[in-house]
Amino acid sequence: MSALKIKKGDRVVILSGKDKGKHGEVTKSMPKEGKVIVSGVNVATRHRKPSQANPQGGLERVEAPMHVSKVAIEDPKTGKATRVRFEVRDGKKVRVAAKSGELING
Template identity: 50%
Template structure:
């Protein structure tokens, strides 16, 4: 299994595919499939049967997963896309932005 540089709660930008340029917050990451669900990006229409929670049923829009390779982390300081590095600072392993060298 690959080491993923993106975690839930990160703000990311889509860098390839139909939704290129879109930004959003990562809701969930699927490590086995190397995919992430990003809020408001890659929306698909899903037909739902009537159930106890939704007695009417109907068509619902929800986010579909996007491959991690098509996402880039946004640097909290500058707002630009950045690569992620790992290093040990003060005895703890931390993620840092390669552009600004700030801890994420």
Template identity: 45%
Template sequence: MRIKKGDKVQVITGAYKGTIGEVKQAFPREDKVIVEGVNIVKKHQKPTQQNPDGGIIEKEAKIHVSNVMLYDEKAKAPSRIRYEIRTNKEGKKEKVRIFKKSGTEVK
């Protein structure tokens, strides 16, 4: 999965199409992510000791990773990514994600 926690993504299909948000959590085994402000669902909470009133809360639900793309700040558009293997200052090789549109490194 090419999308990680903390990445800025744009929803490309569905009811939230065009929405830009940050990935809160990634689930690589399920190929799903939770994006801030996207796929809001209402959940009924039973009363507990921490929340004696219970009630209905709104929270973000998982969305399939194929419905989002990494958002490129420089190009101001969603972009695919490519990988490049570079050597860092210590001489170790590291895999780096790079936007295809602008050629900048994914932060």
């Protein structure tokens, strides 16, 4: 898998699946697997047996990883999905929103 254009801390829009249209922040990026974890999105429920660490047991909600092709960077200007382009500005390589030309922080 090549380097991802989406990094930890980026605001993203979900493009497909049960959470389509939702917005969230990337909490973890896994470039080797080509996956990201987005806060509040793709929440899976795990049934946990009681243990010493968790004597109550019960249901545990976990944010599952999703493929990077299902998310797109949120345009800082419009709040909609956009592609990412790289440019050299002031001698530094920076990420730029393709739709608005706005600089993506990070």
